[in-house]
Amino acid sequence: MINRLLLRISRISSKNTALEKGYFVLLASFVGIFVSIIAAVFRELLTRTDVFFLMQDSKLLGIPKAFAIPALPAIGGLVGGYIVYKLIRKPGLHGVPSVMKAVALRNLNLLHPHTALIALTSIFTIGSGGSAGPEGPIVEIGSVVGATVGKKTRISRERKGLLVGCGAAAGIAAMFNAPIGGVVFTLEIILRTFSIRAFAPVVISAVAASLLSRGYFGNYPPFYIERTLVFKYVSLRGLFFYALLGLFCALLSILFMNLLKRVQDVFQKIKIAPWLKPCLGGLLAGIIGIAAPDVLGEGYQAISENLRASLTVKWALALVFLKILATCLTLGSGAIGGVFAPSLFIGACAGGAMGSFFMHYTPNLVNTDAPILFALAGMGGMLAGTLTAPLTGILLIFEVTGGQYQMVLPLMFTVAISSIIARSLTKQSIYTMSLLRDGFNVENAALPNLLSLSTAAAVMHPPTKFLKETDTLPNILHHAAEVHDTIFPVEDKEGRFIGLITLNDLKSVLAIGDMGRIIIAADIADPLPRTLTPEDTLDKALNLMTETETEAVPIVSDRQPDKLLGIIRRQDIFAVYKKILEGQDTEIFLE
Structure with a gap:
């Protein structure tokens, strides 16, 4: 019923520009509201799971607390690993990196089809004490909601991508009560643009999500x-x-x-079943939690303590490195979760430790509120360095702490220094590092990966007149002069495609001399050539040409592999590049 209503409204609005814009605003609001409801359910489930596991750990297992603490994250990892590797089977990219890739390639089909199970896995991971954050799953959930709404309506491809950003911003806004942070995070990391066309709908969605979330959870910043x-x-x-x-x-x-x-890398080399690896990672993180329980879960309690200046310098510094290790063990083993919350934890502890140190040893140079100000600035600096997102580091920290104006200057300065140094030491963020590990470079996605958006069906040329497999060399040469082409398909007596002959093949035969005259087309044609189907993308075609050292790829029917539908030449792919560079509308991209 909802699908029919959306389609009917989209048909009406497509006939009027003003109605179309109003309709898109309505869609952005709808995405924000729907994602906010999902975020509320997600937060409630996460809270209840956290209470179930961590507040009653010794009662739950009936064993001493020292043994229960590492056992709980192991159990959460075991459940999560089973869901990911047994039920989903092909986990692939998830969280923020998966959304970044889908947006960069403008292919919404790349978003994970099992988002609900991914979210459930993260709840078990974080709620049982695994060191991870909830922002990755909620961003992915919101993005899938936006993509689904886009697919159900008749709007442009660009606006479908914007709805993905609307969902991501709504997820952050609802989860952290931070509409400004959600907008900036989405524009800076997900959409990677600050254009007005992207800004307005993302803001509307974030505001709608935040208003509904505040009605349910109250208007309180996460870190008071x-x-x-x-x-x-x-x-x-x-x-x-x-x-x-x-x-x-x-x-x-x-x-x-x-x-x-x-x-x-270490967990990848460990020779145990993949679904058991998150259990091992959770167990190791839990062992760290015996000495430092604060590093388990989201870690919001330790962040709040830093904002009250209640941690000693030595303990705060110890928590920095223990949290890094616990998070790497949790996520590195294959568990599902985000890096946002751990980054806030690490920055708060690092900043709080430095602030207390400077206040103690240089009281004349720093203010008495240094531990708290340094903790706030450290949270922003860590976000900026880890995510390569300085604007997010400034605005989100200011928002989630209900900050005062006096904190802006040190926060901005710390974020700027952290961004400059981190960017000079590494060109990657923690998200783009995950994408590179998956074989995708989002920094260079603008042009090369556009080939992933075009199918063979859009650019292939229909085959010229076929050669018969029994045609002799003189007949082949006559045929080549007649069709004025460089690639000639060959068929057998039943009309089935058996291979291609190129001009280079003919030159090699002519070099043999008189012996070449007894050769027929079947002898020259490449036997069992590598083929593609019309649905395959141009990047796959180019990779196949490089691999086989050929200048063309035959395109065959998916249902009849011996039926030639067309041919793609290397110059056809280069022509697509040229049109993109010249800014022409090629009409070849996937919906």
């Missing part, structure tokens, strides 16, 4: 700062210490990303 606390303005000399914090956050970001990559 006492309203009686009034920050002092930071002096010019004080900025030097925030520069040091920015440097520290950048180095921690690099450590976090590199260690995660190494742990993934």
Whole structure:
């Protein structure tokens, strides 16, 4: 019923520009509201799972707490691993990287088809004590909602992609009560554009999601700062210490990303069933949790304690490195979860430790509120370094802490320093690193990966007149002069396609001399050539040409592999590139 209504409205609105824009605003609002409802259910399930596992751990298992703490994340990893590798079977990319890839390639079919199971897995991972965050699953859920709404309506491909961004922004807005942060995160990381066309619908969706979420959970920031606390303005000399914090956050970001990559490599080499690896990762993270329970789960409690300046310098620094290790063990083993919350945890602890240190040893150069201000700035600096998203690091931290204006300057300065240093040491964010591991470079996606958006059916040429397999060399040469082509398909007596003959093949035969005159077409044609179907993409065709060292690929029927439908030449693919560079509408891209 809803599908029919959306289609009917889209047909009417497509005839009027003003109605079309109003209809898209309505769709963006609908996506925001629907994602907000899902986010509320997700948060409630996560909270209940967290209480079930962590608050009653010793009662639940009937064993000493020291043994129960590592056992719980292991159980969560076991359940999550079973869902991912036994029920889904092909987990692939998930979370924010999967959405980034789908948007970059403008192919919404790349979004994970089992998003609900992925979300359920993350609930078990985080709720049982696995060190991960909820933002990855909720961004993916929101994006799938936006993509589904786009597919059910008759709107342009560009607007379908914008609805994916609307869903992502709505997820962040509802989950963190941060509409501004959700918008900036989406524009900076998911859509990678700040154009007005993208800005307006994403804002509308985030506002709709946040309004509904606040009605259910209340209008409270996730990380509360006492309203009686009034920050002092930071002096010019004080900025030097925030520069040091920015440097520290950048180095921690690099450590976090590199260690995660190494742990993934180690788990990939471990010879046990893939669905058992998250269990092992959860067990190892749980062992760390025996000494430092704060590193388990989202870690919001430790963040709040840093914002109250209640952690010692040594313990805060210890939590920094223990959280990095626990997160890498959890996610590196294949468990499902995000890196957003762990990054906030690491930044808050690092900043709180440095603030307390400077306040103790240089009381004349920093304010008495330094531990809290440094914790806030550290959260932004860590986000900026890990996600390569400085605007998100500034605006989201300001929003989720209900911050005061006095915190903006040190926050901005720390984020800037962290971004510059992290970007100079590595060109990748933690998200693009995952994409590279999957064989996709989002930084270079603008042109090369456009080939993934075009199918062979759009550019293939119908075959010329067929040669018979019994045609002799003189007949073949006469045929070549007649059709003015360089590639000639060959068929057998039953009219079935058996191969191609190229001009280079003919040159090789002519070089033999008189012996070439007793050769027939079947002798020259490439036996059992590699073929593609009309649904295959041009990047696959180009890769096949490179692999087989040929200049053309035959396109055959999916149901009848011996029926030639067309031929794609290398120059056809280069022509597509040229049209893209010249800005022409090629009409070849996937819906």
